[in-house]
Amino acid sequence: MRASTSELVSKATQIGVEVAGPHAAEVDAEARFPREAIDALKRHRLLGAGVPVELGGVGASMVQLAEVCEVLGQHCASTAMVYAMHLIQIACIARHRAGSQFFAGYLVEAVEKQILIASVTSEATVGGELRTSVAGIERRGERVAVTKNATTISYGAHADALLLTARRTPTAPASDQVLILLRKDDYALEPAGTWDTLGMRGTCSPGFRVVADAREEQILEAQFADIASQTMVPFSHILWSSCWLGIATAALARAHEFVRQQARAKPGAVPPAAIRLAEACNLLQLMRTNVHDVASECEGLMNGEGGTEALSSIPFALKMNNLKISSSQLVVQIVQQALSICGISGYKNDSPFALGRHLRDALSAALMVGNDRIYATNASMLLVLKND
Amino acid sequence: MKDEIREILHEHGKLTRDARAIDEDEDLYQVGMTSHASVNVMLALESRFNIEFPDRMLRRGVFGSISAMSAAIEQLVSPS
Numbered sequence: 188m189r190a191s192t193s194e195l196v197s198k199a200t201q202i203g204v205e206v207a208g209p210h211a212a213e214v215d216a217e218a219r220f221p222r223e224a225i226d227a228l229k230r231h232r233l234l235g236a237g238v239p240v241e242l243g244g245v246g247a248s249m250v251q252l253a254e255v256c257e258v259l260g261q262h263c264a265s266t267a268m269v270y271a272m273h274l275i276q277i278a279c280i281a282r283h284r285a286g287s288q289f290f291a292g293y294l295v296e297a298v299e300k301q302i303l304i305a306s307v308t309s310e311a312t313v314g315g316e317l318r319t320s321v322a323g324i325e326r327r328g329e330r331v332a333v334t335k336n337a338t339t340i341s342y343g344a345h346a347d348a349l350l351l352t353a354r355r356t357p358t359a360p361a362s363d364q365v366l367i368l369l370r371k372d373d374y375a376l377e378p379a380g381t382w383d384t385l386g387m388r389g390t391c392s393p394g395f396r397v398v399a400d401a402r403e404e405q406i407l408e409a410q411f412a413d414i415a416s417q418t419m420v421p422f423s424h425i426l427w428s429s430c431w432l433g434i435a436t437a438a439l440a441r442a443h444e445f446v447r448q449q450a451r452a453k454p455g456a457v458p459p460a461a462i463r464l465a466e467a468c469n470l471l472q473l474m475r476t477n478v479h480d481v482a483s484e485c486e487g488l489m490n491g492e493g494g495t496e497a498l499s500s501i502p503f504a505l506k507m508n509n510l511k512i513s514s515s516q517l518v519v520q521i522v523q524q525a526l527s528i529c530g531i532s533g534y535k536n537d538s539p540f541a542l543g544r545h546l547r548d549a550l551s552a553a554l555m556v557g558n559d560r561i562y563a564t565n566a567s568m569l570l571v572l573k574n575d
Numbered sequence: 576m577k578d579e580i581r582e583i584l585h586e587h588g589k590l591t592r593d594a595r596a597i598d599e600d601e602d603l604y605q606v607g608m609t610s611h612a613s614v615n616v617m618l619a620l621e622s623r624f625n626i627e628f629p630d631r632m633l634r635r636g637v638f639g640s641i642s643a644m645s646a647a648i649e650q651l652v653s654p655s
Contacts, residue, residue, distance in 0.1 A: 318609065318610065319609075355605075359605070360591045360605070360606060360607030361607070362604065362607060362608070362609045363604065363605050363607070410604070412604060412610075412635065413635075416635075496634060499634055499635055499636075500630070500631075500633065500634060501630065501633045502630060564610075564611075567611055567614045568614065570614060570618060571614055571617045571618060571621075571628065571633055572630060572633070573627060573628075573629060573630055574630070575629050575630050
């Protein structure tokens with residue numbers, strides 16, 4: 188049976204309040220994986236939230252998944268981002284497995300064992316260009332092999348499986364890509380680099396050289412071009428934006444509490460910072476409305492007839508890209524505003540109003556798929572769009 | 576028309592093979608056409624045939640092969 192939104196959200200809230208939040212400062216300080224929170228998500232069976240009900244999962248909708256990411260993001264942005272990225276991988280498999288027995292069976296297993304899947308799309312010399320691969324899949328009898336120098340694999344060392352992009356064959360054009368699922372036993376990871384970053388430190392995303400050997404059936408038959416435009420990009424931009432919405436919400440909640448305290452100290456006088464709070468509150472509503480609106484529109488397209496075509500259309504791609512750009516900018520603006528409201532109390536790391544982690548985490552948003560790259564894509568699409 | 580499309584692909588498609596020798600039903604994305612290159616192909620086609628592709632036609636499939644492009648252009652040149 189499908190879980191209701193309130194059930195999912197109350198589980199996520201409980202994990203956020205009891206586990207993710209209390210460990211967030213340490214995860215950030217030590218740049219370590221938020222294992223307590225991810226274990227809690229596993230215990231509550233939330234890693235299977237995006238798997239269809241008929242395969243044993245929760246069958247949660249896009250809107251529901253977005254809400255869970257938002258709630259987690261309020262307590263620990265790294266936890267929320269790891270969870271969001273896992274959900275994106277599950278969605279790619281669930282929505283593009285076609286009639287594959289292997290992938291149906293794998294999803295059942297993924298729910299049973301609460302498998303955490305990481306994404307391997309980045310690559311040396313290509314950087315973050317999702318739609319280009321250097322590594323190609325080689326056929327070796329009944330097996331297939333691939334070696335990829337990934338520049339970042341979030342929670343790579345902590346994942347139970349990888350979903351990796353590669354050229355269909357070593358001689359295929361760089362844009363003719365497929366996705367291959369690699370189980371833990373199928374690959375070896377050689378670390379290449381470190382993850383000592385400004386923010387999102389708990390995602391533990393250094394580079395790795397992936398050397399893998401798997402079975403042919405572990406390649407999703409669909410073209411990655413379609414998987415990317417119809418699922419990976421929309422899920423990424425909506426769920427990432429939801430994590431950032433969580434960060435913004437939490438930061439503003441601290442600022443709000445700060446202003447309430449000031450007001451209580453001097454009843455009768457509206458604290459000067461209250462105006463700033465009102466402004467930031469306005470921005471948060473803008474951000475929230477945008478994220479929720481695009482999530483529900485996307486959900487409608489994914490479930491409705493003719494949705495596949497609409498999901499691959501330029502207007503939809505523009506909308507997704509605009510959501511990513513605007514939420515990644517708004518989250519920084521809102522957290523900065525919260526910081527200016529709390530002043531030195533927000534600047535101090537050991538204060539109940541500390542906002543340093545929120546700000547550092549928020550600054551990653553514009554960089555994960557760089558906004559300039561997205562603007563360039565949009566600029567190119569606008570050359571042919573007629574708005575007819 | 577198909578030869579004109581091949582010429583445009585030769586100039587803007589950035590294919591991994593000679594566009595002038597490509598079969599009309601061949602999948603252009605499998606010979607290296609990227610989304611970015613396809614935008615340039617669209618612009619060149621609009622200019623050459625003096626047409627405008629409406630948004631409903633701005634999909635991967637419509638520009639996926641020479642025959643698909645040719646069918647789309649025909650619809651726009653002689654609307655039925």
